[in-house]
Amino acid sequence: SQKIEQNSEALNIQEGKTATLTCNYTNYSPAYLQWYRQDPGRGPVFLLLIRENEKEKRKERLKVTFDTTLKQSLFHITASQPADSATYLCALSREGGFQKLVFGTGTRLLVSP
């Protein structure tokens, strides 16, 4: 069955450093991969979408890479800030029709001052 793995352990980093989160998947051929941010008690908030034929996408301090050979995406936050502390979810979807998102379990990021 399809599986999406994100590091279940929290990632602790110092303010100003780059945070790198990993999303690995198996038994799935996504057309799109998305990253969401979720704060406690709130719904996920969309951050970035990358297509299967794209290697890298950037938005402000965020960068996503997508390697369909390794079946892996890396999510980077540069110059991290305490306000970046949250859980980050990756989500996959296939081509065509509506987007039924298949989410990973999320990785909690803690940025300390």
Added chain:
Amino acid sequence: DTGVSQNPRHKITKRGQNVTFRCDPISEHNRLYWYRQTLGQGPEFLTYFQNEAQLEKSRLLSDRFSAERPKGSFSTLEIQRTEQGDSAMYLCASSSLAPTDTQYFGPGTRLTVL
């Protein structure tokens, strides 16, 4: 605010009772989704509407669950004869018809079944 809203935000019920949640999507969005999220997990897809038509249901959605979107605007999710395993956050999201359009999530309804 024109975001997705959900009511109630919290619901505590006893096992065996019926509960109903409401989702009001962003007004111009044709697509509406329901997801369920348990502690420490990512959201899991439950069902999808395009306008008023329910086009897909997950096998997670047992016979005790029913969802409607009668006029293609707000949606309701009803759980009959609740069980303790139904305790979770129920999330609603909406999007436009564009293939890669962002899904905008509501704040969720947290259900606790005692």
